[in-house]
Amino acid sequence: MRYAMVIDTLKCVGCSDCVVACQTENDVPIGYCRDWITETVNGAYPSIELELKSERCNHCENAPCVRCCPTGASHQLNNGIVLVTGDECIGCGACIESCPYDARYQHPDGYVDKCTFCHHRLEKGQLPACVSVCPTKCMYFGDLDNPNSEVSELLKKRKYKTLAPEAGTKPHVYYLI
Amino acid sequence: MDIDKRKRELVKEFSPALENYSLKTKIWIGCLVAIILVGFYAFLVQLINGHIVTGMRDNVVWGIYIINFIFFVGISYSGAFISGILHFFKTPWKNSVSRIVELITVLSLIIGPIFILLCIGRLDRLHYLFLYPRIQSPITWDIIAIMTDLVGCFIYLYLTFIPDFAILRDNKELKVAKWQKKAYRILALNYQDTTEQRERLHKITRTMSVMIIVLAIVAYTVLAWIFSLTLQPGWNSTIFAPYFIIAGLYSGVGVIIISMYAIRKYFHLERYIRKVHFIAAGIVLLVMSLLFGYFTFSEYFARWFSHKENDVHLLDTLFNRYFWEFIFANYIGVLVPIVILFFKKFRTIKSITFAAIIAVLGLWLNRFLIVVPTLETPYLPIQDTRAEFVNYSATWVEYSLSLTGIAAFCLLFTLLIKFVPIIPMSGIIDYERDQKKYNKRQPKKAVK
Numbered sequence: 001m002r003y004a005m006v007i008d009t010l011k012c013v014g015c016s017d018c019v020v021a022c023q024t025e026n027d028v029p030i031g032y033c034r035d036w037i038t039e040t041v042n043g044a045y046p047s048i049e050l051e052l053k054s055e056r057c058n059h060c061e062n063a064p065c066v067r068c069c070p071t072g073a074s075h076q077l078n079n080g081i082v083l084v085t086g087d088e089c090i091g092c093g094a095c096i097e098s099c100p101y102d103a104r105y106q107h108p109d110g111y112v113d114k115c116t117f118c119h120h121r122l123e124k125g126q127l128p129a130c131v132s133v134c135p136t137k138c139m140y141f142g143d144l145d146n147p148n149s150e151v152s153e154l155l156k157k158r159k160y161k162t163l164a165p166e167a168g169t170k171p172h173v174y175y176l177i
Numbered sequence: 178m179d180i181d182k183r184k185r186e187l188v189k190e191f192s193p194a195l196e197n198y199s200l201k202t203k204i205w206i207g208c209l210v211a212i213i214l215v216g217f218y219a220f221l222v223q224l225i226n227g228h229i230v231t232g233m234r235d236n237v238v239w240g241i242y243i244i245n246f247i248f249f250v251g252i253s254y255s256g257a258f259i260s261g262i263l264h265f266f267k268t269p270w271k272n273s274v275s276r277i278v279e280l281i282t283v284l285s286l287i288i289g290p291i292f293i294l295l296c297i298g299r300l301d302r303l304h305y306l307f308l309y310p311r312i313q314s315p316i317t318w319d320i321i322a323i324m325t326d327l328v329g330c331f332i333y334l335y336l337t338f339i340p341d342f343a344i345l346r347d348n349k350e351l352k353v354a355k356w357q358k359k360a361y362r363i364l365a366l367n368y369q370d371t372t373e374q375r376e377r378l379h380k381i382t383r384t385m386s387v388m389i390i391v392l393a394i395v396a397y398t399v400l401a402w403i404f405s406l407t408l409q410p411g412w413n414s415t416i417f418a419p420y421f422i423i424a425g426l427y428s429g430v431g432v433i434i435i436s437m438y439a440i441r442k443y444f445h446l447e448r449y450i451r452k453v454h455f456i457a458a459g460i461v462l463l464v465m466s467l468l469f470g471y472f473t474f475s476e477y478f479a480r481w482f483s484h485k486e487n488d489v490h491l492l493d494t495l496f497n498r499y500f501w502e503f504i505f506a507n508y509i510g511v512l513v514p515i516v517i518l519f520f521k522k523f524r525t526i527k528s529i530t531f532a533a534i535i536a537v538l539g540l541w542l543n544r545f546l547i548v549v550p551t552l553e554t555p556y557l558p559i560q561d562t563r564a565e566f567v568n569y570s571a572t573w574v575e576y577s578l579s580l581t582g583i584a585a586f587c588l589l590f591t592l593l594i595k596f597v598p599i600i601p602m603s604g605i606i607d608y609e610r611d612q613k614k615y616n617k618r619q620p621k622k623a624v625k
Contacts, residue, residue, distance in 0.1 A: 031563060032235060038560050064407070070316035071305040090305050091298020093238040094316050100408045100556040105235045110227055110298030164557060167408055 001079040002144040003117055004172040005131070006151045006160070007054055011138035014039060014052035018130035018139065022056075025118060025129035032105050034115040035130055051177075054130065054139065057082060057103035057115040058163060058171030065095035065104065074112075080144075080172055081119055086111040100167045117141070144172070180370075183606055188348045191598035194444055195345075196352050202591070209588040216581025219574045220295075228298060230574045236559065237552040237569035242295045244544045245579050248428065249289030249586075250323070250400060251421070251540075255429020256282030257330055257393035259461075264337075264386035272604035273449045274458070275337070277436050280593055281429070282389075283334045286327050288586045295578055315403045322396040329392045333385040335364075339378065340603030343368040357596070375607075397425050404547070410487040411480070411551035420472040427465040428540040434458050434533035436590075438526065440599055449600050452526055459529040462536060463518035470511040473543070477507070490554040498568075499550055502542050510539015 014037045022028065022035050035056035042049050059082045066074045066082060073089035076082050084095075084104075089111035096104045096112060107113040118128035126132065131139040142149035154160075155174060162171045198206075223230050233240045260278040263271035294300060310317045342365035345351060346358070368374055398418040405417035414420070434455065441450040480488040495503050514532040517523045549569050559567055 031566075036560070068314050068316065068406070070311055070314040070320075071302075071309045072311050073305075088302070088305060088309070089299065090302045092316055093296065093298070094314065094403070096238050097404075097409060097412075097552075098407045102236070102555045102557060102559065106228065106233075106238050106298050108227055108229055112298070164408075167556070 001146075002172065003059065003079050003081055003122070004142065004144045004151050004174060005056075005117070005128070006140040006154050006174045006176060008138040008140075008154075008158075008176040009051050009053045010176065011136045012037075012052045012054060013136055013138075015135060017133050017135055018054045021129040021133040022115070022118075025121070026116070028113075029108050032107070032113075034103075034113070053175055055101070055103075055163070056130075056173065057099075058101055058169065058173045059115075059117060061170035061172065062168060064098040064100070064167075064169060068094045068098045070094065077119075081117050081122075082114075083116055083119060084112050084114060086113070100164050100169065101171075180606060180610075183609070184344050184602065185348065185350070187598075187602040187605060188344060188351060191600065191602065192351055194598065195357075195595060198595070202595075206588065206591060209584045209591070212584035213581050213588065216577050216584070219577035219581070223295070223574050223578075224300065230572060232569050232571045232575060233296075234563075234569070235566040236555060237549060237567070239296060239548055239552065240569055241545070241571045241575050241579055242292045244541065244548050245582055246289050246292040246296070247400065247421075247544050247548075248541055249285040249292065249582070250397065251425030251544075252429045252432050253282050253286035253289060253326075253330070254393040254397040254422070254425040255427075256285065256433065257326070257333075257389040258426060259429065259433065260333075261386040261390035261393075265383060265390075272601055272608060273451070273454050274433065274437060275604065276597075276599055276601050277440060278433055279334045279337055280590055281432060281436060283327075283330050284586050284589050284593075285432075286323070286330055287589070288582050290323055290327075292578075292582060315399065315406055318399045319396075319403055322392075322399040326389070326392040326396040329385070329389050333382070333389050336378065336382045336385060337601065338364070338597055339366060339368050340370060340375075341597055341601055342366075343370060344602050345597070360596075370603075394422060397422055408556050409551050410485070410491040410554060410556060411547065414476060416472060416476060420476060423465060423468045423472055424540060424543065427462070427469045428537055430458060430462045430465055431533040431537040431540070434462065434530055435537065438530040438533075440594070444599060446600065455526045455529045456524050459518045459524055459532065462514055462529075462533060466511050466514045466518070466536060469540075470515070473507050473511065487554065487556055487558075490558065491550060494550045494554050495546060498553075499546060502546060506539050506542035506546055510535060510543065 016037050019033055019035055019037065023033060026034060028034055035054055038053055038055055040051045040053075042051055059080055061080065063074075063076060063082050066076050069075075070092060071088055071090055073085045074082065074095050075085070086107070086109075091106055091110040091112060093106065093112070096102075096106065104112050104114040118126070118130075121128060127141050131141045140150050140154060142151040144152055144155075146152060151174075154176060158176045160174045160176050162174055165171075231240060231242075256278045260275060260282055262268070263275050263278070294303065297303065306317070306320060310320075312318075342361050346361040346365045351358075368378075398421070401418040401421035404412040405414050407413060437450050437455065437458065441447060477492075481492055514536045517528050517532040553567055553569060
């Protein structure tokens, strides 16, 4: 099993519902976030377009944050999800610096925190909070190893990109374009 | 040469520094202790409230603590390198500076790692680094390298101290506290200065002098890798390890010159620490400033010319928000020492010390510019975040703890030079002994 998230940039309106849902679901401290919205203007005048997308930890296959963690608090599950065990994290910040997506932050309690793909919800058979609240249904979540899953089908049919592919991290968050 | 008589003479010469604490020294120690106490309060504030009392936030999670860490470890590395070379090549003037250099090496290696502890979000879980270490993490490499370096430097420093402890133990006229005499007796390890013991000690000190050079290079290289093995703009560079080594040597030589000046002035050691020593150290500083300038130019030129998007953001930040810091660190901090040290007529003790001060300040700022602006301009541009999360500015807690580090360094240095003479007496005797042998071997007409 390889969990992945697919986000349709053509359907995203940048409402930040996903950000609020994540903060509520995961009790993210005020001022911090595990996911966020970016706005990018592509093209040249007069043919320009605004791209909105929801970003978060990419749960990379080749995760530099896992590699550089000195205690093993940052680790990867068999299903591809990258997690931080808060109780084992010493808060050295090495993973924050190694992440090219700037997806991690230091929690006010000292340990490092980030998106978990709502691992606790997945265990109950639920979708991540951000996916479940998206009003335009631009976010999809599923198993990449299953060729019939919604995410696999979308990646077969549509054009997509990943963030900073040159970093060689093999991200598991895909953006349909 | 009557060795015992010479030993007594040397103890008599250096004993005032060991026996008496002048009013000036007491005030100096009092000030240092006061700074350390304020720092201890700042540490408690940080321990109770967490990193929220510092300027470190979401993006800039490493601030001036890590800059101080790099700076102190760099000084230590440089000290180990210079001390090792002085011992290995039996440099004739090593006696004048070797102990200053050795003390700087060990003390900065004790103070430096304390700063990295202040960076850690959960200090209470520090032992996890030893209970659950993961060898693929550069942080683990760094811990292993620094601890090995520290042990190596301690052994080396102690080996160079043993003959002096023995001289102080054997001197009956020395008026120091009982515990101090007892300490000399224990620390001298029954060293009797026999030919066999002396040769064995010289052999092992020489071996250790090579080992600490290697250990220091490894430790500082690993430290550079913590940065260069990430993708962050400004850090991901193949020349970072040699660049750090040159920078470490540059700052270290600067600190050694400043210490030489202060000690010469305070202890009136004009006979031992002479202008020729300042000029020799100044020339090393000149070579280092040229190399450092060359590496700095190469680093920034490559980033500017390649014009990668994230590098452009970084250079924009450097030339706007940190313009004056950039100018001081990379222009004034390099060019002023070069100009002063290049022309013979400028090479006075005061001007060489001034050049060293400029070099040290410039180097500290250079480390700041490597760490902070990079974190403010990460690999992918940041949007819609709080200004205080992106723009770093240190708080009083960080400044106070930084000053505490410097004060602790100065305090330990002061206390140690009150415990053993700052000029190695055994080194002077060895030198005189060698000179006598050399003169005996030479035909008379060749002796000037």
